[in-house]
Amino acid sequence: MSRPLPRPRLRSTAAVFTTLSALAATSLVTGPSVAEPLSVLPCALKRTEAHHSEGLDTWNTAYPQPDRNLDAVMIFLSFPDWAPMTSPAALAADHFPATSDYFRQASYGRFTLTAHPLRQWIRMPKPSTAYAIRRDWSAERRAAYLRDALAAADGRVDFSRYDVVYFVADPDAPGVDSDATKVVNMDHPLRADGTDIRRIVTVFEQHPPDRLVLAHETGHVFDLPDLYRRPTDGKGDWDTHVGDWDLMGSQFGLAPDLFAWHKWKLGWLEQRQVACVPTGAATRLTLEPLSAGPGVPVTGALGAPAFGLGNGTKLAVVRTGTGSVLAFEARGPIGNDRSACRSGILVYRVHNGAESGRGPVEVIDAHPRTEACWQESVYPPLADAPVALGESFTVPGADVRVEVEGRTVTGSWTVKITAA
Numbered sequence: 001m002s003r004p005l006p007r008p009r010l011r012s013t014a015a016v017f018t019t020l021s022a023l024a025a026t027s028l029v030t031g032p033s034v035a036e037p038l039s040v041l042p043c044a045l046k047r048t049e050a051h052h053s054e055g056l057d058t059w060n061t062a063y064p065q066p067d068r069n070l071d072a073v074m075i076f077l078s079f080p081d082w083a084p085m086t087s088p089a090a091l092a093a094d095h096f097p098a099t100s101d102y103f104r105q106a107s108y109g110r111f112t113l114t115a116h117p118l119r120q121w122i123r124m125p126k127p128s129t130a131y132a133i134r135r136d137w138s139a140e141r142r143a144a145y146l147r148d149a150l151a152a153a154d155g156r157v158d159f160s161r162y163d164v165v166y167f168v169a170d171p172d173a174p175g176v177d178s179d180a181t182k183v184v185n186m187d188h189p190l191r192a193d194g195t196d197i198r199r200i201v202t203v204f205e206q207h208p209p210d211r212l213v214l215a216h217e218t219g220h221v222f223d224l225p226d227l228y229r230r231p232t233d234g235k236g237d238w239d240t241h242v243g244d245w246d247l248m249g250s251q252f253g254l255a256p257d258l259f260a261w262h263k264w265k266l267g268w269l270e271q272r273q274v275a276c277v278p279t280g281a282a283t284r285l286t287l288e289p290l291s292a293g294p295g296v297p298v299t300g301a302l303g304a305p306a307f308g309l310g311n312g313t314k315l316a317v318v319r320t321g322t323g324s325v326l327a328f329e330a331r332g333p334i335g336n337d338r339s340a341c342r343s344g345i346l347v348y349r350v351h352n353g354a355e356s357g358r359g360p361v362e363v364i365d366a367h368p369r370t371e372a373c374w375q376e377s378v379y380p381p382l383a384d385a386p387v388a389l390g391e392s393f394t395v396p397g398a399d400v401r402v403e404v405e406g407r408t409v410t411g412s413w414t415v416k417i418t419a420a
Contacts, residue, residue, distance in 0.1 A: 036060075037058055038056055038059045039057050040271075041274060042319070044264075045323060046352060050360075052355075054225065054265070054351065054352050060223055063199075063221065063222055064164070067111060067266070069112045069114060070112070070113055070114070071161060072113060073116050074091075074095075074117035075149070075165070075167050076088040076120075076122060076168050077124050077167055077168065078124065079123070079128035080125075080127055081127035081174065082128060082170060084170045084172070088117060088118060088121060090207065094207060094208050094209050098215075099218060100112065100113045102215045103218070105257075105335050106263065106291075107268045108268060108294060110268050111266075113164070121170070126148065128170070128176055131175060133145070133177045134179065135177070135180050150197070157192075159193045160194055164218065164221055165199075165200045166203055166214070167200055168203040168205075169202075169204050171206050172207075176204050178204050181213060182217070183201050184200050184201075185198060186198055201220075203217070211252060212251040219247060219258070224258075225356030225357065225360050226356045226357040227242045227248045227361050228241065228249050228357065229241050230357055238250075239379035240381075241359050242348070242362070242363045243363060243378060244256070244340070244378055244379065249378075250378045252378050253378055254337075254378075255331055255339065255340035256336055257335060260290055263290075264315060275317070277316050281419075282418040283416065284405075284416045285313055285414075286312065286313060286408060287314065287330040287345065288312040288313060289330045289332050289334055289413070290329050291332075291334045292334060292335065296334055316328040316415070316417060318417065323351060325350050326347060326364075326395060326398060329345070330346075341383040341384065342373075342385075343386060343388070344389065344413075345387040345404050345413060347363070347366065347385075348363045364385065364395055366384075366387045367385065371383060389413075391403075391404055400418070401417070402415055403416040403418075
């Protein structure tokens, strides 16, 4: 689901409790869980039955894997109780090419999302108010909306040609709630043009929309979980788990590139780019900046632009249990992370059995007594979470220590990780 824009900060993180209402609730139900081998490295967690499990030893083939070109159709829905005030072309431009650009950069050019927006409105058979659209939408009303939308569009769209389906509602129609944007997964797929449609992105965003909201929703189409924390009482901060550090936590984040763990899961990192750190000894390694890839400039050790990164080690992993690991990656203000508040080695826990929205990833704060970028960050206490150059950090609750020893002339980070 989309989240309202953050309000201006007052003086400190006390103002952040309204940091944003929910981003995107994922799906109704899960599809069939068919396994396809993905990783054989010993530090790869096994995929579990948890919704959008962070396990990555196998790929759930109920989801399209974004390791090739995928085609997405954008269908614009109008309603008989309102005349659209915005053109389909303008709404398409709200999301593309920004969404495609994000994934192209995040995947190091390994994945292309090609949008095919319709040029005309498709008229729904019922008024916008008839569907009772809202965040916690009833399954019955939501199913009626999807059935009507699919039937209305079927004569103009060959659904067999597309991997991703976006139903974009007229944002100005009186019954449209911008808080209701989400991905709907169906236990029993809809069928059109001889194709099973197992998931649809229902877009109810305002015009212009929240930044990167469609990229977040599309992440769910690729089996990525929500990383924000949704308070059960509706109060408190949504961003305590990962802060700014992954798009699946917040589309407003200063450093919204996907975690290296997610890039590994999606097939954008090769096995040789992941270092499984053994226990009982110190391991020295060089980590490339996560967002560095072909054509992306990186500031080297001497302050000059450095190019040519993208094929080195991006992720170091320490196994901490049968279903958990500690992950280490280099983050800084380049690429999708160009607005990052701080640079350094980001440390986070991954749990393969945690459900989407229930803390499958938790960033560990290397500077728990300070905060940073309180006017821009979605959660300033984690904005300065990375271990900076020259610092060392022992992970609380784990006998694992990371020391950031230096930078190379090409901008990579040299680290020592000691796991007892």
